[in-house]
Amino acid sequence: MNWIKNATSDEQKVLVFTETKRGADSLCRELQYQSLPAAAIHGDKEQRQRDKTLFDFRSGRCNVLIATDVAQRGLDIKDVAYVVNYDVPKTLEDYIHRIGRTARGGATGTAVTFFPADAYTPDLIRMARAIGKAMKDVGQKPPQELLDLGGGPGPGRR
Known part of the structure; x- marks a missing residue:
């Protein structure tokens, strides 16, 4: 919550992805409780609700949009500063596809992925490795924490 609060303090647009519709609605309620202008979009919302939510996000009336993967493709919003997994x-x-929602049209943006601190499953470790490799493949330097999580090469490792 603190990270999202800090990211929105300068009224930047933040697109947050959750795994489930219930998770999107729950996170949206929590952010609204914390006085952040947030809205959720997912497949259980009526089309007019989705249209209004997207309009509010595009216009800046709401600067935090929580979405399920249904929104990862096809969302083209020009000024998303942060994508949060x-x-x-x-x-x-x-x-x-998720991180591609930021830095549209030559702009810059930041993607952040939160890994649970208490559930290092083989699937999460595999994703940490894949994300680290993808970052290296495009010339970025993965954070040491990501490399440590994925068991990749870091200081003193081979």
């Missing part, structure tokens, strides 16, 4: 995506392809 609140829940770790299941596949590298999902990760790429």
Whole structure:
């Protein structure tokens, strides 16, 4: 919550991805409780609700949009400063589609993925490795914490 609060303090647009519709609605309620202008979009919302939510996000009336993977493809919002993977995506392809919602049209943006501190499953470790490799492949330096999580090469490792 603190990270999202800080990211929105300068009224930047933040697109947050969750795994489930229930998770999107729950996180939205929590952010609204924390006095952040947030809205959720997912497949259980009526089309007019989705249209209004997207209009509010595009216009800046709401600067935090929580979405399920249904929104990862096809959302084209020009000025999203941050994409947050609140829940770790299941596949590298999902990760790429999610983070592709920022830095549209030559702009810059930041993608953040939260890994649960208490549940290092083989799938999460595999995703940490895949994300670290994808970052290296495009010339970025993965954070040491990500490399440590994925068991990748770091200081003193081979």
